[in-house]
Amino acid sequence: MADAAAGDPGDGDFRLLMDYAHGFMVSQVLFTASDLGLFEALAPGPLETAAVARALGSSPRGTRLLLDACAGLGLVRAEPGRGGGGGSGxxxxxxxxxxxxxxxxxxxxxxxxxxxxxxxxxxxxxxxxxxxxxxxxxxxxxxxxxxxxxxxxxxxxxxxxxxxxxxxxxxxxxxxxxxxxxxxxxxxxxxxxxxxxxxxxxxxxxxxxxxxxxxxxxxxxxxxxxxxxxxxxxxxxxxxxxxx
Structure with a gap:
């Protein structure tokens, strides 16, 4: 039986390590959103990206990226009517x-x-x-x-x-x-x-x-x-x- 090389993307241990790394990145998104007060800003009701950026004192582009990440993780909900993935262009x-x-x-x-x-x-x-x-x-x-x-x-x-x-x-x-x-x-x-x-x-x-x-x-x-x-x-x- 052939031995799998360390770090080979097909190796189970490598995939497990990548899963852990992905989990770390997810936690950083959650902590960033919490530290900025994103969830408190959205608690009263839905806001557009520009309004969220003003509430957090953050850039519109950075806010959009954070909102996209949070929506993808299910931490916030995108209201019906979002476009077909056009995003930044x-x-x-x-x-x-x-x-x-x-x-x-x-x-x-x-x-x-x-x-x-x-x-x-x-x-x-x-x-x-x-x-x-x-x-x-x-x-x-x-x-x-x-x-x-x-x-x-x-x-x-x-x-x-x-x-x-x-x-x-x-x-x-x-x-x-x-x-x-x-x-x-x-x-x-x-x-x-x-x-x-x-x-x-x-x-x-x-x-x-x-x-x-x-x-x-x-x-x-x-x-x-x-x-x-x-x-x-x-x-x-x-x-x-x-x-x-």
Whole structure:
């Protein structure tokens, strides 16, 4: 039997060490939010990012990053209406750079878009990017050939996730495609462990959950995206592409 080399990413001890390191980072996010008074600021009710930054005396960009981390960990809840993972525009910029003849848009809540516009700097020569603010359950969605949802569906119940995908399916029209970036549970929903822990957190905090490939495939098909592909990344998140 071959011995596993120390530090080999496939070695069980190395993976356990990485899990512990991840736990340490989670604790630092929690301590930072607590020290800044984030939870006290949000206790009376929901606030937009800019208002949270003013309450904490922190920068809008740093506050947004902290809120994203806390929401991902289930420490705070994102209100319905967050955009399709547009965020800072970094992903959109990368897409525009790879496909310079395409038209790229970022869709997110109005406060996120305001922050993105204030901090986003387009390198000279890069294609322009359009920033759109709105509520993806209520606002008209832009027509596009490809829609990217990165860590969005796990925030929502099955009914809400299906409703969102249905709106995207109707907005995109014939020939459009959907790219999902999510943690994927094994068949039967019994693993992997980190995805199960995240699924429990999402259920408790947002009523959402992680899903199996079969569930993603069925939801995409119901929205009209029937040609489905899955590409593992080797990390916690996987990429799924569904086409009409």
């Amino acid at each position: 970094a992903l959109a910029a990368a897409c525009a750079r790879l496909h310079p003849t395409s038209s790229v848009s970022v869709f997110d809540t109005h406060d996120v878009i305001a922050t993105a516009r204030a901090h986003f700097r387009r390198p000279r020569g890069d294609p322009p990017i359009r920033f759109l603010g709105g509520d993806f359950f209520r606002s008209p969605l832009p027509r596009a050939d490809l829609y990217i949802l990165a860590r969005v569906l796990h925030d929502w119940t099955d009914a809400d996730a299906a409703r969102l995908l249905g709106r995207i399916g109707r907005a995109g029209g014939r020939g459009s495609a959907l790219l999902l970036v999510e943690a994927v549970l094994t068949p039967g929903g019994r693993g992997p462990a980190r995805a199960l822990l995240l699924s429990l957190t999402m259920l408790l905090q947002t009523r959402g959950r992680e899903r199996t490939e079969a569930e993603f495939r069925a939801m995409a098909a119901a929205a009209g995206f029937t040609r489905f592909q899955r590409r593992p990344t080797g990390g916690d998140l996987e990429v799924m592409l569904a086409r009409k």
